[in-house]
Amino acid sequence: MEQATPRPGAGPAGTGVLAASMRVFDLSLGRMLWSRRTIFTALVAGLPVVVALVLRTLLAFEVPVMQGGVTGPVVFGLMFWGFVVRFAIPVLAVFYGTALIADEVEDRTITYLFTRPIPRASVVLGKYLAYLVCATSVLLPAVVLTWLLLAPIDGALAASFPDLGVDLVIVVVGFVAYGALFAAVGTIFDRPLLFGLLFVFGWENLALALPGQLRRASVAHYLQGLVPHAMPADTPLDVLQRAMTGAPGVLECALGLGLVTVVGLLIAARVVSNREYVLEH
């Protein structure tokens, strides 16, 4: 039987998954970055920066907006937990993750990727890496800017700097885990966006609110376990509820998020490798 041999100038047959992924990443990054999705990302990521700017402006005019023991680091912590971890990261991951392959199918450009001498799994991995770079390159600067604006209000940059380091790691880890999960969702379901939003705003909130072990079936449970900031406890009920639940340890968080990432990516790669994509004309 005649074997497939590379032509002069071409790479070896069966380019490795990682090398091929980097090439798909290179091709996809610019396309992903300059898409309308990034405008949405920038709007979401820019919100805490705008809030921080407004706060600073009001304080500059001596408007008493920070009362009741609230300091800049506390506001930053609240924003990070309440907005970045619970909203921005999962929502951006849904929008990017579910579209990794779906966008190429919808635009009917998947053909160009699937008729190249690269494993299909590398298309998933390369586009996933592009999403990670794209999402983090927008959100990380926003978190840093927000911190720079808020932390000095009745606080000190130095004191909250170690927490910022942890926060930035959490952003990356959050995108890694949620992205892998929604990459899998995007390859399995026909309406992945709807499913992803239901997961984030429905299932995760429900699982975290209910007593018992259900919360372990959410990504937020493990991600929130890493957040170093204090959370407000407005009512005694909140405090008692917090006393009954417990935050997972760092090791448990790392294992949980790692498992979600690996399983998500494996499922996505497997589905894409075996699926036939019939493009509509």
Next chain:
Amino acid sequence: MTPVISAAHVSKWYGQVIGLNDVSVTVQPGITGLLGPNGAGKSTFMKLVTGQLQPDKGSLRIFGEPVWRNPGIYHRIGFCPEQDAFYERMTGREWVTALARLGGMDERRARDAAAEAIARVDLEEVADRRIGGYSKGMRQRIKLAQAIVHDPELLILDEPLSGMDPLGRRRAIRMIREWGRQGRSILVSSHILHEIESMTANVLLISSGRILAEGDVHRIRDLIDEHPHTVYIRAADPRGLGREFLAHPGVISLRFEPNALVVETAAPDAFYERLTELAASGACGPIEELTSPDDNLQAVFKYLVRS
């Protein structure tokens, strides 16, 4: 000699709809035309041949190897899909270079190969413009460039001339014939006999998911000539074109549509020749798009199926 493509009892279903029905065929080296009306199964066959779909039944091999889930085979295959889909924000050069890199070339080699492929499809002048700003003909040619950038042994071209203007069409046909002369095997699909005939005499006739016949195009040609041929021309001056063709021998009818002229002719060869002359001279302004509905071919296939 190992056939370039060999299909044995290949069937493909889309749910309850059959796309390809028990097709057994071998394609030898050289240029082979896949001719059939829309919905005949051409694209299904192309997708199976390029490993985008997996046969539900039977086996399909390229150069003796299975193609489904065998990415290594794509070093030897270049594919120009039918769909008008691109990374619109990229320039032609960036796009072809990136796809060459996916073929395993390093950056420098990919750039050189892309420049060479772009030159071969005569797009050097616009290579650094965004694809989103390309005309239909340019888009078709840049698709051809990405298909040949890695110098494949087998080129699979799905409706490569669709929507091209007459000059672009003539240039593309010349290119494909040249590639064939250089020793590449080419499988080219179309629903226009005239196009296939200008590239090769060797055709596969496909209809309703079955290969009806394979062999010489001239027999089909005789049948086709008995049926009027419809051509849709989008041009800057359709009325000027209408005046030119009003007294042209073989033209049966003329109809105007917004920015377009629809011509029914019994002598397609003479018609296309005259249209190319007009496009070259610019007497009736630029001709932007040329398509041919497949009504006439449908009629021929109906005849073939009946006979």
Next chain:
Amino acid sequence: MAPNTRRFLFGSALVVAAGLCTGLVAYYSGVLPSRQVVRGELAFIPADVAAVAYADVRQIMDSEFRQRLRSALPAAGSEKDRMLEATGIDIERDIDAVVAGLQGDGTPGGIAILRGRFDRSRIEAAALQHGAVEEQYGGYAMLVGRPHTFDDGTSSHRLAPSVAFLGDGLLGLGDADELRRAIDVSVSGESLSAAPDMMRLIDDVSGTGDAWFVARVARMTRQPGLPEQVQNQLAGVEWLAASANIDRSVRGRVRAEARDDRSAEDLRAVVNGAVAAARLFAGQDQRVTAALNSLQASGSGRQVELAFELPPSLLELLEARAAAAMSPGPAAGH
């Protein structure tokens, strides 16, 4: 990668890098002026102390909270006068900052290093008047007071309250032996500055407030006389750190580091339960409610945190109670 994509990523990385560099510079250098100064004082605190505390006296004395506290609790003024009489030091005028090292394991003593502007002749006069004798130790002048015996209920200890002039603007207060040891560790380098475990927490709290406190809890709980219940509650706690910012109100944070996740969960439950109970039984006074509402318990892993604020309104309550206590009772009827 297209040039505009490269430019965007570079810009993004630049913002993150600039933020991180700013934080790093702030963390390791002079954005925390007090911490730079504190390092000098810490050189005299032995590495094995159970706890170390710091107070920016100048800031605290100037704070609105302190002014109001002074009017609410006028008795505090007599302490100041006693200090002036005993040491010749006016705490409101002479002292900028204090760092104290506490043994806390039953051994009485500990030392305080004061930074400020001190009138040496006045201090010497006051000390000599109380029977102190001059001594030179390790190149530093000391005023060693008359020893007296101190009985903590389980054993008796002999202490000689003394003063050491430790350099420009630095004054050591404490037992003579402790001060001599402080001078020794400053020379040998076996000071707190060389204790990474303690310094980790000091770095964390210093700069976050006008006063802070870091303790090795295991050693603190060896203190005789500490109620057994408290000792049991703190058994799982390894470290305790607290800081407070005193201005118009007092904002603070207490952070405990447990031995393991399990102990931390237990402690969190205790803290949360206590906070909840306090809120439930706080009564109707809005000033107390406001203070209790500022309590924020949090933490993950081995960390347990409690943030709080004592608002100015709480001082109003204290003022009212002090006034009620000082006013003469109703006239007795005939």
